[in-house]
Amino acid sequence: MSTGFAPIESAQEFAVLIGVITSRQTEELANEYLDELEFLAETSGAETKKKFLQKIDRPNPKTYIGSGKIKEIKEYIDANGVDIAIFDDELSPSQLRNIEKEFEIKVLDRNNLILxxxxxxxxxxxxxxxxxxxxxxxxxxxxxxxxxxxxxTKGGIGMRGPGETQIETDRRIIKEKISLLQEKLKKIDKQMSVQRGNRGQLVRSALVGYTNVGKSTIMNLLSKSDVFAENKLFATLDTTVRKVVIDNLPFLMSDTVGFIRKLPHQLIESFKSTLDEVREADILIHVVDISHPSFEDQYTVVNETIAEIDKSVADKPMIVIFNKVDAYNPKPADIGYHPDGKDFALDALKKTWMAKLNDTDCLFISAQENINIDELKALLYKEAKAIFQVRYPYHNFLY
Known part of the structure; x- marks a missing residue:
């Protein structure tokens, strides 16, 4: 049975992106979401031809956006060979069906694209x-x-019943499939729990952060391993664990799946088990891409998602790493003045509000350009050693 999904094909496809401006979502924020949606489309293999925005009080229950905007987008689709229309918000089944009839091309919403x-x-x-x-x-x-x-349109005697029967049959099959997958995940989770238990009592750290902030690059740098890293969203889905040794002190580091705004609830639920590494970590390392224009929002999204998974995680020791300082273009609100170009001193960043974030340890680095990595290693060593000394008080002389 087909899953009903309309994935992006391997051949180059052209897309239009559609978002809305509401009382809760300003034009600036809507444009930010569409920029992120464009990156998602690019990650999936589609090239964005045009973005459309409409200001509405509330979504149209039939087509999400108004009939005039539907007509405008349809004319553009027909004139420019567009293959996919992607909406930035979740569409109801009836909205999806109605829009596909209007556009006569593949229609996805943000959730479907992320999945x-x-x-x-x-x-x-x-x-x-x-x-x-x-x-x-x-x-x-x-x-x-x-x-x-x-x-x-093809209704009549003899048609309504079989249709409903087939839908109910498929619904039962999917529910059974969901149940089987949940059982399979429980078995896999149990195996992974045993693996975590077999790692002994080494201090554990976990890299968390928004997608594409450089967690895998930091992991490769510190562990001297070769974890897959790419300038695409969601390059890492599976949690990767590596041993890191700093000044003869060994500890474990986990690289976890990145978060994103408007992450589908189904993914949060199904990927909770992946984040057991976060729950069981002794130290959380929150990586933030300081070069991203919305890094403050991304920081908040990660903290909120972690809290949704397990509120107790918020009580763990946390290091906040502002990565990609080499690509950072400061705003006056960040540092109080415009430095000459991008060649600003790290000392200036250490005096900003970012350095005092939630009274946690904060660092400014570039994993790609190897900037301030020694300070990062020193801080990780200090945090890991403090936990190690509590866990193994009779081994303090080694360190």
């Missing part, structure tokens, strides 16, 4: 199972959209 990217990035059995579970959970309430060949 498609996760499906293409999953490599291990664990990640594939988690993504498949999220896809089926997303699909279940949208089943009626798969049976357009039995809609009212």
């Amino acid at each position: 498609d990217i996760f499906a293409s990035r999953a490599r291990t059995s664990h990640a594939k199972t988690q993504v498949e579970l999220a896809q089926y959970q997303y699909l279940l309430p949208r089943l009626t959209g798969l049976w357009t060949h039995l809609d009212r």
Whole structure:
């Protein structure tokens, strides 16, 4: 049975992106979301041809956006060979169906696009199972959209019953599939829990952060390993664990899946097990891309998502690392003045509000350009040693 998903094809496809301006979402914020949606589309293999925004009081229950904007976008689609229309917000099954009839091309919403990217990035059995579970959970309430060949235009005696029967059959099959996947995940989680237990009592650290902030690059730098790193969203889906040794003090470091704004609830649920590494970590290392124009929002999104997963995680020791300082273009609000170009001193950053964030340890680095890495190692050593001394008080003389 088909899952009903419309993934981005391997060949180059052209997309239009559609967002809305509301009382809760300003034009500036809507444009930021569309920029991120463009990056998501690019990650999935599509090239964005044009972005559309409409100011509305509330979404149209039939087509999400107004009829005039639908007509405008349809004319652009027909004139420019567009293959996909991607909405920045979640569409209801009926909205999706109605828009597809109007546009006569593939229509996705942000959730469907993110799920498609996760499906293409999953490599291990664990990640594939988690993504498949999220896809089926997303699909279940949208089943009626798969049976357009039995809609009212072809209705009549003898048609309504079989359609409903087929939908109910598929609904039962999907529920059974969800149950089987959940059981499979429980078994995998139990195996991974045993693996974590076999690591002994080494101090554990976990890299957390928004997607594409440089967590894997930091992991490679500190552990001298070769974790896959790419300038694409969600390059890492599976949690990777490596041993790091600083001045003869060994500890473990985990690289976890990145977060994103408007992350589908199904993915948060199915990937909770992946973040057991975060729950069991002794130290959290929150990596922030300081060069991103919305890094403050990204910082907040990560903290809120972690709290949603497990509120107790917020009580763990945390180091905040502002990465990519080599690409940072400061705003007056950040440092109080415009430095000459981008060649500013790290000392200036250490006097900003960012350096005093929540009274945690904060560092400014560039993993790519190897800037301030010695200070990062020194801080990690200090934090790991403090935990090690409590855990093994009779081994203090070694360090």
